[in-house]
Amino acid sequence: MQSNFRRNEREWVRTSMRTPGILIFGMVMAPCGWILNLVTTVAPNWRTLQGFTNLPPDRVYEQGIFDICIASTATERQQCNQQDTAYFSNNIINIAKGMMLASLIVTLIGIALAIPGVRCWRTRPQWTICTIAGVLIFCSGVLTIIPVAWYTHILSDITSNTQRIDVRVGYCIVLGYIGGIFEVLGGFVMALGCCRCCGGKNRGERPIEQVLGSRSQPQRTPRRVDVPSLTPTRSGAASSIPESNRYSLDDDVSFPRAKSPAARSGISNPSFNGKPYDADL
Template structure:
């Protein structure tokens, strides 16, 4: 029996989101600070949740491992919270994929709906674990304390969101969407039941959804929600 396409769609979104979240977690670019007082005009300070880097836009040189010079920044409440939630999100995603994979792969006559649903729920939660700290950090973007940089008071737009914020939002949304698709498709299919008899008639499709016999997909599809029709 082939894996339903809607489940494949969800299983593809989850690892894509995981890769983006991993990049967002480890890269030191949650915010960038420009126009620093008493500093060269081409200097840009990039701050993440693990490290701080000083970059020159003209020479392309970069100095990282600056976290020891600014403990004030890393003592902001959001930083340790973001570290914990982002790492937890990566772990939960891996666990969710490990649980969902044997459920949607259909090693037997039908998917293991309980495993697939549980995996989808875990992936959905991992996406939420990513979006929450990133949204919180974005809200506090311009108010985070930092002693390693001295901003020019004449410039109000010198603090900007880094690319990690964008990657984190996209990765979190992909995981939420992937987990939701997996959970809802498996939950709905499990509730309707899976017909193992490929001679099922159209009259019985109201009580039983056939996923292994293509000749019945036309008559059964009218009883399914729109999201499940994507794989037909």
């Protein structure tokens, strides 16, 4: 059983030491979502009230979950820390405070867990820690979307001491939706590391058979081809020819042989009885 376990461990290998793309995606989306959620929590602009009967037409009330400000469309000056007991007594306000603060804390915990899990100088990431971090970041995004969606749904039903005519959605609602979606997507993609899918591409891995390729197959021995030798070999029949007959065979050529050194020097053969010619001198 232990050998089978080790074999299963070695079925997949990493193609490089780079951090997998799902972890990079999660580590980018989570901080961006946290910043947007922080602005949504502290900014006093979940909804705006306009069109008051007893106030100037350019007067605007900006209401958040922690503060209320009075602004003017003609100037950029704001007067915050306004009291509105009817507004802060709504259940949605207290629930939104708790869930938004919890979302910020849970996101920080998830990022803190993900940092040691995605270290690129390790042989492979710590997928268990990264999966837990992804689940926490995903839950923090859900904690943001729930109060923002609830507040938007009952936007006109929230009571307030100020009588208004026009109620509009503030920019904090938009930022809250975007931040929550960032965290949900980042946490979900990071949590995909708990399982190997898409052929191991989500983890930056490939099957060992694809990595090894032809190296895993037995090497073929090259076929031997006999090439005829260009050096002539003397057979036994040639070696059995007498010495005197060899010279006669050598003289049977179609081109004149070169003169020996003795003939070139003028030394004649005493056994030669013929007359010398000019060509012999």
